[in-house]
Amino acid sequence: MRLVEVEHVIAxxxxxxxxxxxxxxxxxxxxxYRRWAEFxxxxxxASHSPKGxxxxxxxxxxxxxxxxxxxxxxxxxxEGLQTVTGFGVLxxxxxxxxxxxxEMTIMTALRTAAMxxxxxxxxxxxxxxxMAIIGLGAQAEFQAEAFRALLGIDRLRIFxxxxxxxxxxxxNLADRGFAIHVAESGPDAAEGADIITTVTADKRCARVLSxxxxxxxxxxxxxxxxxxGKTELQPAIxxxxxxxxxxxxxxxxxxxxxxxxxxxxVTEIWQVIAGEAEGRxxxxxxxxxxxxxxxxxxxxxxxxxxxxxxxxDLHRSADLLARPSDPRNLFGVLDLSPAYGIHA
Amino acid sequence: MRLVEVEHVIAxxxxxxxxxxxxxxxxxxxxxYRRWAEFxxxxxxASHSPKGxxxxxxxxxxxxxxxxxxxxxxxxxxEGLQTVTGFGVLxxxxxxxxxxxxEMTIMTALRTAAMxxxxxxxxxxxxxxxMAIIGLGAQAEFQAEAFRALLGIDRLRIFxxxxxxxxxxxxNLADRGFAIHVAESGPDAAEGADIITTVTADKRCARVLSxxxxxxxxxxxxxxxxxxGKTELQPAIxxxxxxxxxxxxxxxxxxxxxxxxxxxxVTEIWQVIAGEAEGRxxxxxxxxxxxxxxxxxxxxxxxxxxxxxxxxDLHRSADLLARPSDPRNLFGVLDLSPAYGIHA
Numbered sequence: 247m248r249l250v251e252v253e254h255v256i257a258x259x260x261x262x263x264x265x266x267x268x269x270x271x272x273x274x275x276x277x278x279y280r281r282w283a284e285f286x287x288x289x290x291x292a293s294h295s296p297k298g299x300x301x302x303x304x305x306x307x308x309x310x311x312x313x314x315x316x317x318x319x320x321x322x323x324x325e326g327l328q329t330v331t332g333f334g335v336l337x338x339x340x341x342x343x344x345x346x347x348x349e350m351t352i353m354t355a356l357r358t359a360a361m362x363x364x365x366x367x368x369x370x371x372x373x374x375x376x377m378a379i380i381g382l383g384a385q386a387e388f389q390a391e392a393f394r395a396l397l398g399i400d401r402l403r404i405f406x407x408x409x410x411x412x413x414x415x416x417x418n419l420a421d422r423g424f425a426i427h428v429a430e431s432g433p434d435a436a437e438g439a440d441i442i443t444t445v446t447a448d449k450r451c452a453r454v455l456s457x458x459x460x461x462x463x464x465x466x467x468x469x470x471x472x473x474x475g476k477t478e479l480q481p482a483i484x485x486x487x488x489x490x491x492x493x494x495x496x497x498x499x500x501x502x503x504x505x506x507x508x509x510x511x512v513t514e515i516w517q518v519i520a521g522e523a524e525g526r527x528x529x530x531x532x533x534x535x536x537x538x539x540x541x542x543x544x545x546x547x548x549x550x551x552x553x554x555x556x557x558x559d560l561h562r563s564a565d566l567l568a569r570p571s572d573p574r575n576l577f578g579v580l581d582l583s584p585a586y587g588i589h590a
Numbered sequence: 591m592r593l594v595e596v597e598h599v600i601a602x603x604x605x606x607x608x609x610x611x612x613x614x615x616x617x618x619x620x621x622x623y624r625r626w627a628e629f630x631x632x633x634x635x636a637s638h639s640p641k642g643x644x645x646x647x648x649x650x651x652x653x654x655x656x657x658x659x660x661x662x663x664x665x666x667x668x669e670g671l672q673t674v675t676g677f678g679v680l681x682x683x684x685x686x687x688x689x690x691x692x693e694m695t696i697m698t699a700l701r702t703a704a705m706x707x708x709x710x711x712x713x714x715x716x717x718x719x720x721m722a723i724i725g726l727g728a729q730a731e732f733q734a735e736a737f738r739a740l741l742g743i744d745r746l747r748i749f750x751x752x753x754x755x756x757x758x759x760x761x762n763l764a765d766r767g768f769a770i771h772v773a774e775s776g777p778d779a780a781e782g783a784d785i786i787t788t789v790t791a792d793k794r795c796a797r798v799l800s801x802x803x804x805x806x807x808x809x810x811x812x813x814x815x816x817x818x819g820k821t822e823l824q825p826a827i828x829x830x831x832x833x834x835x836x837x838x839x840x841x842x843x844x845x846x847x848x849x850x851x852x853x854x855x856v857t858e859i860w861q862v863i864a865g866e867a868e869g870r871x872x873x874x875x876x877x878x879x880x881x882x883x884x885x886x887x888x889x890x891x892x893x894x895x896x897x898x899x900x901x902x903d904l905h906r907s908a909d910l911l912a913r914p915s916d917p918r919n920l921f922g923v924l925d926l927s928p929a930y931g932i933h934a
Contacts, residue, residue, distance in 0.1 A: 252909045259924055291635055293650045295683045300655045302646055306637045311644045315679065317686025327685055328917045333910040339639045341671055342661025349910040355920055387921035411918060418921050565595045566677040568695040573672040574755060576699055577731035577762050580603055
């Protein structure tokens with residue numbers, strides 16, 4: 247079994263280049279969304295506790311079964327720990343044998359950003375060049391890099407209520423060729439932007455964007471509203487926008503549309519990617535990608551790692567499956583009896 | 591994160607001794623079953639395909655979340671692969687961080703056998719010394735070793751329709767102090783046994799035991815009937831026996847009692863272990879442990895590994911969680927910008 251650890255993902259990104267990885271990831275995601283009907287899509291399993299939630303997100307096609315372990319623990323940050331971490335597994339459906347275990351903390355950040363930029367390619371105005379980013383936490387730089395890699399966005403208008411977060415963002419992207427305007431407020435950031443990315447960390451219903459901030463033709467990439475009770479947009483914005491989601495049964499519970507009536511009309515983004523539904527249809531239309539993160543994107547990311555980490559310095563081997571030479575002789579693997587020593 | 595591979599489990603068993611490990615595992619399992627109400631028990635998640643099933647079995651208490659990945663692919667054996675393999679994970683409920691990934695192929699064989707012997711301690715006649723084992727596949731030797739370790743069973747009456755399986759069993763246990771009678775048939779094996787363990791691999795409703803084979807006072811350890819459509823006992827045996835199960839909602843679907851009416855009376859074994867229900871109540875009573883394997887037993891096995899594999903040669907370290915020094919600076923882990931290099 248192949249084990250892809252954090253150091254291997256870092257080495258992969260440095261070797262291929264961040265922009266290349268983001269573009270390739272977007273390609274893998276698009277390829278999987280195009281074959282939407284081939285996937286066995288399940289609700290995630292969630293184990294709730296007073297401090298947070300641990301989830302298992304399974305998904306399978308006819309060849310591979312994948313799942314991601316992911317936690318969400320808002321209080322972790324005060325302890326110097328990450329709010330969200332994860333790892334993922336791919337297994338062969340035909341034999342049931344797992345063949346890849348990989349870190350999915352960095353990979354989730356990468357696939358989330360790649361997914362946002364992929365969707366924006368269908369939903370933002372052609373020629374969009376300026377993006378506002380409101381909320382400069384762990385995901386912010388990844389969003390900026392993905393939008394440049396896929397759409398050529400190189401002008402950023404950024405805002406966070408925390409000056410340290412702003413300083414971190416500026417330092418991380420200092421030498422990477424972006425023109426960055428540090429805004430004094432959310433409305434200042436949104437002013438004149440073609441795309442507005444909201445990616446705050448507040449675990450409550452917030453009003454990061456209010457209706458009067460949204461001009462005609464804007465695309466809103468709503469990333470931060472991603473669990474029950476956590477939203478970022480004023481409902482009036484949703485009312486006058488075309489809303490695109492990943493997997494409707496999940497987004498109804500976790501996305502911005504949890505604020506809306508059950509019959510609020512949306513389009514699943516796979517339909518747009520597959521050419522079965524239209525994305526943006528007019529220059530003045532306001533579009534929203536109500537992103538919560540779906541298991542297919544993790545599956546794509548794991549497939550990508552499986553295809554790109556074959557080099558000896560991009561993985562380790564791990565034996566989590568005993569492989570007796572006779573499958574009925576598992577006891578022999580213990581090699582306790584000199585008379586019948588079959589080794590693992 | 592600690593990674594416990596197959597080689598580490600083998601080293602652990604050889605260092606502590608197989609009988610010690612089986613007894614200690616039974617103690618961990620008993621300890622967990624005694625606090626039954628503290629567990630968040632869930633149905634397993636199953637992904638079915640034409641060749642088999644892949645399952646995720648989650649369980650949690652207030653301190654730890656655990657799950658096991660396990661497959662069941664009957665056609666694997668013809669390909670020289672194992673029918674069942676698995677690995678498991680333990681995570682800290684307070685932070686959501688996983689801290690142990692371990693092989694669970696050998697460990698599942700060990701915990702299944704330890705569970706059988708633990709149950710038999712409450713259900714078999716006092717002084718039982720002879721056990722029949724019908725079905726000599728991957729689990730058979732583990733059952734024999736566990737029953738000796740916990741109950742002192744050292745006389746075996748064994749039968750399998752395949753002479754190769756019988757030869758494998760005899761060779762594996764040749765120097766381990768058992769008196770072994772190779773029976774000519776199932777009824778011959780059952781003759782005079784205090785305990786009858788059925789652990790065949792047939793994936794169908796079989797009649798490994800028929801009613802006329804079962805004398806008064808026998809304990810039946812029914813291990814092989816463990817999924818829908820797979821049973822080993824004639825229903826008439828169940829009708830005149832006291833039946834004990836792990837977790838009723840699961841055993842109704844997967845165990846021997848899938849053949850019986852929905853209101854067929856059974857006792858959950860945790861009640862017996864916790865002293866809230868009686869096990870065997872008379873010398874002539876026929877008892878059945880209708881074992882299918884429950885997530886608590888995997889949780890106990892993972893807890894056991896967590897407590898016993900601290901030595902440097904009993905595990906490896908694996909980094910599946912990026913640990914940025916500032917949790918909001920995940921991008922810095924990539925170390926792309928010399929201006930703000932925070933390393934993983």
